[in-house]
Amino acid sequence: xxxxxxKQVLNPTVTLMxxxxxxxxxxxxxxxxxxxxxxxxxxxxxxxxxxxDREKGSVTIIFQIVGATTALLNQKNEGEYIQDFVGxxxxxxxxxxxxxxxxxxxxxxxxxxxxxxxxxxxxxCDVTSIIGFRSKDLLILxxxxxxxxxxxxVMTDDGSYGMQGNVCKPLEEMFAxxxxxxxxxTIGPLIMMKFVVExxxxxxxxxxxxxxxxxxxxxxxxxxxxxxxxRDGKKVTEFACxxxxxxxxxxxxxxxxxxxxxxxxxxxxxxxxxTCNLFGKEVK
Numbered sequence: 001x002x003x004x005x006x007k008q009v010l011n012p013t014v015t016l017m018x019x020x021x022x023x024x025x026x027x028x029x030x031x032x033x034x035x036x037x038x039x040x041x042x043x044x045x046x047x048x049x050x051x052x053d054r055e056k057g058s059v060t061i062i063f064q065i066v067g068a069t070t071a072l073l074n075q076k077n078e079g080e081y082i083q084d085f086v087g088x089x090x091x092x093x094x095x096x097x098x099x100x101x102x103x104x105x106x107x108x109x110x111x112x113x114x115x116x117x118x119x120x121x122x123x124x125c126d127v128t129s130i131i132g133f134r135s136k137d138l139l140i141l142x143x144x145x146x147x148x149x150x151x152x153x154v155m156t157d158d159g160s161y162g163m164q165g166n167v168c169k170p171l172e173e174m175f176a177x178x179x180x181x182x183x184x185x186t187i188g189p190l191i192m193m194k195f196v197v198e199x200x201x202x203x204x205x206x207x208x209x210x211x212x213x214x215x216x217x218x219x220x221x222x223x224x225x226x227x228x229x230x231r232d233g234k235k236v237t238e239f240a241c242x243x244x245x246x247x248x249x250x251x252x253x254x255x256x257x258x259x260x261x262x263x264x265x266x267x268x269x270x271x272x273x274x275t276c277n278l279f280g281k282e283v284k
Contacts, residue, residue, distance in 0.1 A: 001081040001082070002019050002020055002021050002082050002083075002084070002085040003020040003079070003080075004017055004018070004019060004020075004076055004077065004078055004079065004081065004082065005019065005020050005078065006018035006078060007076070007077055007078050010140040011137060011138050011139070012138075013064055013065050013066075013138070014062060014063070014065070014108050014138075014140055015062070015065065015074050016050070016060060016061070016062045016111075017060070017061050017062075017063075017073075017076075018053075018058045018059070018060050019058060019059050019060075019061065019082070019085055020057060021034075021057070021058065021059045021085045022058075024052075024059050024085060024086075024088055025052045025056070025057050025059050026054060026057075027088055028049045028052040028087065028088040029049075029088065029093070030092060030093045030095070030116040030118075030119050031048075031049075031090065031092045031093030031116060031210065031246055032048070032087065032088035032089060032091070033047060033048045033049060033087060033088070033090050033212060033241075033245065034047055034049060034061070034085055034086060034087030034088060034089065035047075035084070035085075035086045035087065036061075036073075036082055036083075036085050036086070037083040037084040038069060038073050038076070038082050038083060039072075039082075039083050040083050042069060042072065042083065043068075044084070045069045045070070046212070046241065047061045047063055048245070049061070049088060049115065050062040050112065050114065051114070051115050052115075062108065062111035062140075064107075064108040089241070090241060090244060090245050091243075091244065091246060093116050093208070093246055094208075094246070095119055095120055095123060095125070098120060098123075098183055099124075099125055099126065099182055100126040100128075100180075100181050101125055101128070101182055101184070101185060102128045102129075102130065102171065102174075102183075102184045102185070103117045103120075103127060103128070103129045103130070103149075103185050104130045104131075104132075104171065104184065104185070104186040104187070104188070104196050105130070105131045105132070105167075105186070105187050105188055106133075106167060106187070106189055106193075107134075107138065107188055107189060109187040109188030109189065109213070110141050110145070110187075110188075111141065112187045112212060113129075113131075113186075113187045113188075114141055114144055114145060114148070116185060116187075117145060117148040117149060118148045120148075121147075121148040121149070126150050127149045127150055128149060128150060128152075128153075128174075128181070129145045129149040129152045129153070130153040130170055130171060131145055131152070131155070131167070132154075132155040132156070132157075132166055132167040132188070132192070133154075133155070133156050133157070134156065134157045134158065135158050135160045135161070136156060139154070139156075139161060142154060153167075155167050155169065155170070167188075168196060168199045171199050171200070172199055175200075175203055180203070180205065181205055182205075182206070183206045183207070183208060184196070184200045184205055184206070184207045184208070185207075185209075185210075186209055186210075186249065187209070187210040187212075188213075189213065190258045193210075193249065193254070194252075194254035194258075197209065197250065197252070197254075200249070201250065206248070207249040207250060208247070209247055209248075209249040210245045210246055211225065211227060211240035211244050211245050211246075211247055211257070212240065212244075212245040225239050225240035225241050226239055227239065227243075227244075227247070227252060227253070227256075227257060228253040228257075229247070229248075229251040229252060230251050230253065231251050236251075
């Protein structure tokens, strides 16, 4: 059993939890993920590591309440326990040798981008961060990104905070003004990452994407995170959980990935509604 040391509501649909898991905290790196079960009858879900404290022996996760398991997890409070917390899994984000990087995060994907920005910053890298949300009400981790970045752009679709527009706007403006980076790293909704990759493509700057949004069981057995990569003129199949989550964005067939990601949408919605009904909550 794993104790919940801290619970913090970041916005109406996103929650932060700090979990006591010393063996995971000892080896966790930015970009990796864990698999958890809320109780002994629960399903296994992968969640990306949003932070870790090796001395304290804790790992931070940030999750969006979108399905039955995240709804159940959100019912837990500080001092309570979850059944399983396994990891770290997946390959860590490569940071060696990078001197100037642009981090682009969207929505809850910013939780995954933050530890990467923090590690790069600690290594002396010049970090420019762009974080985007639909509105001010959904904003998370602004101060944390500010502390880990030389420059920070906050974007909202409706203009209710920061600059109005999507995350590609400041990126394209920087490129138009001759700005360059050793690498662009982007994490967020699939459609956002697709357009970030296309914005970076003309520059030839390496562009890394995190494909954790399509992971389901985290082991490769379900096939839900199967990816088609166009590599050296050949189509290659890999899995986000065991071969990633990070990939060369230029190789990803995003249209196929987005189509596959919708396969379980109706099932997840049904399970979420059933769970909410158990707790007498209104489904929105």
